Amino acid sequence: MKRYNHFYRGCLLLLFITIFGGCASTPFSGCSLEDKKSANINVQLGVEYMRRGRNDIALSRLxxxxxxxHYSGDAHNAIAVLYGRLGMAEEAEPHYQQAIALMPEAPDIHNNYGQFLCQKSQWDEAHKxxxxxxxxxxxxxPEIPYTNAALCALQHQDYATAETYLHKALQKNSKFPRALYQMAHLSxxxxxxxxxxxxxQRCLKVAKHTPETLWLGIRIERRLNNRDAEATYALLLRKNFPDSEKTRLLNQSE
Structure with missing residues (x-):
């Protein structure tokens, strides 16, 4: 089987990197009440700017x-995620470690750090x-870290482990679009x-089309010799995403 090289695409409805830890309150020993409040406000603003793609303002806020x-685990977590997105792994690493030291039981931080380590090809540490x-x-x-673990396994071509994790993700949430898409592609x-x-089809009941889902649908129906369904997917791809890489691949395949 060829290398699975687009494991972060398709049915992209949910933000996969989670920002806030799962704790009701973050340890802030050493900070005044006013400083805690200011830190929280700036973290929330920083995260919102990240979601809008304004990474420069987000970095300033964080x-x-x-x-x-400096004892805000949420702030360390968020800035670590941002540095990772900016390709600044050396800057991200100490913030992840500090976030975990401050909030060792926060599952969101472990999920984010696992994804970060996977991107660095540190498979074993990521899975921990x-x-x-x-x-x-x-x-x-929990379907989020299960699916991220599957994506990590796919990255280093461990397809059996990936499928196991995807099944577990769907046991937790049978309508989780990212896991459904990845199972469709793996199948x-x-x-x-x-x-x-x-x-x-299950994925598309809960998520909008993307170029990836349409291109996958075309190839599935082509192999099943369902020309009508293939043509429908092709029409939607050309109409909704005329300049996408998948449309170019479609044109080349005909």
């Missing part, structure tokens, strides 16, 4: 949060943190086309 209170996230009994969304790669179709 630095202000840490200036107000995913385990700490999804085994936390109070974590409300397609393994030539289980009817299963791939089923997972993709």
């Amino acid at each position: 630095k202000k949060a840490l200036n107000h209170c 943190h995913f385990i700490k996230a999804y085994e936390n009994p109070v974590y409300r969304t 397609y790669e393994q030539k289980r086309d009817k299963a791939a179709r089923e997972y993709l």
Whole structure:
């Protein structure tokens, strides 16, 4: 099987990097009440700017949060995520470690750090943190670290482990779009086309089309010799995403 090289695409409805820890309150020993409040406000603003793609303003806000209170686990977590997105791994690493030191039971931080380590090809260490996230009994969304663990396994071509994690994610949340898409793609790669179709259809009941879902649908239906369904997917891809890489691949394949 060829290397699974686009494991972070398809059915992108949920922000996969989670920002805030799962604790009701963050340890702030050493900070005044006013500094705690200012730090929290700046973390919230920084996260919102991250979501809007304004990383420069986000970084400024998160630095202000840490200036107000260096003991904010949420601030360390958020700025670590941001540094990771900016490709600044050396800057991100100490903030992840500080966040975990301050909030060792926060599953969101372990999930984020696991994803960060996976991107650095540190598979074994990454999975240790995913385990700490999804085994936390109070974590409300364990399907996220389960799916991230699957994506990490896919990155180093451990398909059996990936499928196991995806099944566990769907046991926790049968409508989780990212896990459904990844199961559809993995099934397609393994030539289980009817299963791939089923997972993709389930994904599209809870998520909007992306170029990736449409291109996958085209290839599934093409192999199943369903020309009408293939043509429908192709029409939607060309209409809604005319300049996408997947549309270019479609044109080349015909």
